[in-house]
Amino acid sequence: MAMPSDLEISRHTVLRSLDRVATDLGIGDHLVEPYGRNVAKISLDAIPERDHATRAKYVVVTSITPTPLGEGKTTTTVGLGQAFHYLDKRAVIAIRQPSLGPTFGIKGGAAGGGYAQVAPMESLNLHLTGDIHAVTSAHNLLAAMLDNHLHKGNALGIDPQSITWRRVLDSNDRDLRQIVTGLGGRADGIPRQSGFDITAASEVMAILALATSLQDLRERLGRIVVGYDYDGRPVTAEQLKAAGAMCVLLREALKPNLMQTLEQSPVLVHCGPFGNIAHGNSSIVADRIGIRGSDYLITEAGFGADMGAERFFNIKCRTSGMVPDAAVIVVTVRALKAHSGRHHVAAGRPLPEELLAENPDDVLAGAANLRKQIENIRMHGVTPVVAINAFPGDHASERQAIVDVAADEGVPVATSTHFTEGGKGSVELAEAVEEACATSSDFRFLYGDNLPLADKIERIARQVYGADGVDISPTAARQLSTYVSCGFGTLPVCIAKTHLSLSADPARKGAPTGWRLPVREVRASAGAGFIYAICGEMRTMPGLSSSPAAEQIDIDSAGQIVGLS
Structure with a gap:
């Protein structure tokens, strides 16, 4: 049968x-x-x-x-x-x-x-x-508050060309990957290029999975970076006063x-x-x-x-x-x-x-x-x-x-x-x-927090993926320097690459040797607490994150939300 x-x-x-x-x-x-x-x-x-x-x-x-x-x-x-x-x-x-x-x-x-x-x-x-729809709502709330901030005069001096915070949707929709927002009249916002990622790729999803408590979730959301100002300083969800509302949406x-x-x-x-x-x-x-x-x-x-x-x-x-x-x-x-x-x-x-x-x-x-x-x-x-x-x-x-x-x-x-x-x-x-x-465990991390970011990337590439080394593009090198100056140098590294091969080429099977890991771009995700090293033909990644939260939602000793400023 x-x-x-x-x-x-x-x-x-x-x-x-x-x-x-x-x-x-x-x-x-x-x-x-x-x-x-x-x-x-x-x-x-x-x-x-x-x-x-x-x-x-x-x-x-x-x-x-x-x-x-x-x-x-x-x-x-x-x-x-x-x-x-x-x-x-x-x-x-x-x-x-x-x-x-x-x-x-x-x-x-x-x-x-x-x-x-x-x-x-x-x-x-x-x-x-x-839960995934709550992540979608929290992520897109931040995107809406960011665009509204630009529309209302851009008091934080955000450089629109530096914005990395896109929108998300929990479905496959090819036509929304790259879009232009703000079309229409003056009341409809400022036109700029953006797009949609799938919700599982949202930094908010990564944050939710790594949060250890409601308070920790609140602080991590505040560290999300949406872009940079004209002086090159990171602009956070905390500065946009969005993190508290995002936390409320994610409470359940x-x-x-x-x-x-x-x-x-x-x-x-x-x-x-x-x-x-x-x-x-x-x-x-x-x-x-x-x-x-x-x-x-x-x-x-x-x-x-x-x-x-x-x-x-x-x-x-x-x-x-x-x-x-x-x-x-x-x-x-x-x-x-x-x-x-x-x-x-x-x-x-x-x-x-x-x-x-x-x-x-x-x-x-x-x-x-x-x-x-x-x-x-x-x-x-x-x-x-x-x-x-x-x-x-x-x-x-x-x-x-x-x-x-x-x-x-x-x-x-x-x-x-x-x-x-x-x-x-x-x-x-x-x-x-x-x-x-029943055997004794000798668990150890692959690298320490204080190892330089480029060395962390290379250690993963050589030891885990079996690469001969790493080729860091000039763009990625500049980004690494920026993230170290922003205080992200102690974060662990997440290699974003094809899952179908140990190499960066999905067609190379087995355990290929004699190849180098091409790092084309690097993104910081301080809210989730790691650095993306984007390799191969990976598409645009979710937004960045940044500095510790300055403003906090009111949470009592039992971890319950009692107020939102």
């Missing part, structure tokens, strides 16, 4: 009431705010109330460099979380919320798949509790969303910054809630270990202070075959017949990518576990080739059939993760 569709599986699954799911997390009813029957918000009061509870083991799920189809990180994350139930352990899953752009595009939703998914999948993939969005898997394991869904340009990880507040009162907290980082996991370690962990115990590297037979360079995989098109044919030599030819991603995890002092996400069309000899590579690297490996069997199919993986978490 053919396997039911993901939607059919989701709709025929009996779910528990969320108050019982919350109870498993040790979260009382007074902290749960229902949004319908199957979704709830969790109050941030859950963080201090659970400080005394036992700390869970902290596991990040990442992957090799993916094909355009993805390698099933979310499905593996869900399957692993479900599997711990069979070991009499309690696991909490923390994942990102999907953007409507990929959901209605070729990629589809982000609820997992088969018998390893978050339910109801329609709720997760379609709006959920509106800062609370993580509670859902459950098909096997009723608790799931925290929160924030959705993209992994090829931003840090690509779910929120710190969700992790702080999930890390207490369970045995394992399993979170997922965007794209490969060179991207999402590197940023998880060097940006998210640096901000949260939480140290991972193990990392799961998801690998598929088809992806390693693609990394052999002998096959072409395109999103939306059937896989080539020759890629599906039995050929373990192709797997071994592409295994250099897996070896490099294992190295990327180890260089941060974290124990890796290789998870073979099994597809029905895989051949035993091809899976064995992956097992042999992992053995050669001295890394535990497990085959997981969670898609067709749910948690039961991931028990072997859960056992391997449990053993890895």
Whole structure:
């Protein structure tokens, strides 16, 4: 019999009431705010109330460099979380919320798949509790207040040519990427070139995921830079008196969303910054809630270990202070075959017949990518576990080739059939993760805060991506100098590049050598707390950010908004 569709599986699954799911997390009813029957918000009061509870083991799920189809990180994350139930352990899953752009595009939703998914999948993939729309509103409010400031006389002396704060929309709309605003009469504003990014690329989204409290969110929003004045000084959201209102719009969005898997394991869904340009990880507040009162907290980082996991370690962990115990590297037979360079995989098109044919030599030819991603995890002092996400069309000899590579690297490996069997199919993986978490951790950042920005970029390029070096354009060099003078020199770095290759060229597969990372542009994002290094053919990035907040919204000792100036 053919396997039911993901939607059919989701709709025929009996779910528990969320108050019982919350109870498993040790979260009382007074902290749960229902949004319908199957979704709830969790109050941030859950963080201090659970400080005394036992700390869970902290596991990040990442992957090799993916094909355009993805390698099933979310499905593996869900399957692993479900599997711990069979070991009499309690696991909490923390994942990102999907953007409507990929959901209605070729990629589809982000609820997992088969018998390893978050339910109801329609709720997760379609709006959920509106957090992304709140980010859209907060981002565009700042854009509107900026344009209104220009219209009302530009008291801050903002140079319109320096403005970097565009608008955002949570859908794919090619015609809005580059626009001219302010057309019409004098009452319609000042004409200037601008455009729309997708909401997941908004600096506000990155900020929301990294904020540790309402107060921290307020201060980070104030540090957003929208452009520069005629003397070259940064102009912030604080100076435009927009940050307080933005914080009010995001007050509910800062609370993580509670859902459950098909096997009723608790799931925290929160924030959705993209992994090829931003840090690509779910929120710190969700992790702080999930890390207490369970045995394992399993979170997922965007794209490969060179991207999402590197940023998880060097940006998210640096901000949260939480140290991972193990990392799961998801690998598929088809992806390693693609990394052999002998096959072409395109999103939306059937896989080539020759890629599906039995050929373990192709797997071994592409295994250099897996070896490099294992190295990327180890260089941060974290124990890796290789998870073979099994597809029905895989051949035993091809899976064995992956097992042999992992053995050669001295890394535990497990085959997981969670898609067709749910948690039961991931028990072997859960056992391997449990053993890895039992080893002592020697976690370390790749670089220190005080290393010069250019050196941080080069260290990531050489050590994580395997580049021979970095070519910094004159424009990027000037920008780096500006950001250091603005006080951003101690921030970590986020390399914005293609997710389909370790290099800056999406067509170069495996673990290419003899290439240099071309840094074309650099953007500061002090609100989120990192520097973008934009490489390859990346498009315009979200706006900049700047100095500490001068004005603050009135927040009482319990973290509640009591006034807005």
